[in-house]
Amino acid sequence: MEGLRRSIGWPAAALVLTCTVLVMMPTEASASRFIVGANMGWTSNVNYAIWTKGKHFHLGDWLFFVYDRHHVNVLEVNKRDYMNCNSNHPLHNWTAGAGRDVVPLYVTKTYYFISGKGFCRRGMKVTIRVEKPQPRSSTFNFAIKD
Numbered sequence: 410m411e412g413l414r415r416s417i418g419w420p421a422a423a424l425v426l427t428c429t430v431l432v433m434m435p436t437e438a439s440a441s442r443f444i445v446g447a448n449m450g451w452t453s454n455v456n457y458a459i460w461t462k463g464k465h466f467h468l469g470d471w472l473f474f475v476y477d478r479h480h481v482n483v484l485e486v487n488k489r490d491y492m493n494c495n496s497n498h499p500l501h502n503w504t505a506g507a508g509r510d511v512v513p514l515y516v517t518k519t520y521y522f523i524s525g526k527g528f529c530r531r532g533m534k535v536t537i538r539v540e541k542p543q544p545r546s547s548t549f550n551f552a553i554k555d
């Protein structure tokens with residue numbers, strides 16, 4: 410009897426846990442996924458300064474680079490290497506091999522991405538400025554500054 414009650418007890422506990430997670434979702438799921446270059450993807454025919462214009466990237470959002478894996482790649486570089494299209498010493502090589510790379514934006518900083526293989530000079534470069542999450546209450550927007 411005890412064993413039977415226990416075997417019923419666990420699925421019920423799992424159900425309660427599942428419901429709790431679902432209820433918590435709306436606050437946790439505010440992260441956005443950005444497909445870099447939208448339907449054009451990561452390619453040499455897109456002006457990424459125009460693509461980023463007006464967009465806000467927040468901590469916890471993520472980028473999705475979709476591209477031709479045979480020709481280009483996704484490298485995170487410093488500002489200087491971004492300016493010079495230097496792909497010799499990337500900060501991070503996000504190229505996984507399938508032409509479908511996910512980059513989680515988990516630091517509040519400016520990210521610089523380029524493609525190596527000569528494509529940076531053909532426009533394959535994008536700057537992503539990651540902002541802090543917006544405050545929950547608008548009250549904080551009226552802080553008095555000295």
Ligand SMILES: *[C@@H]1O[C@H](CO)[C@@H](O)[C@H](O)[C@H]1NC(C)=O
Binds near residue numbers: 482484502506525
């Ligand atoms: C990036 O990583 C991929 C997959 O490991 C590798 O094939 C490629 O050579 C690397 N590129 C650079 C520039 O380090």
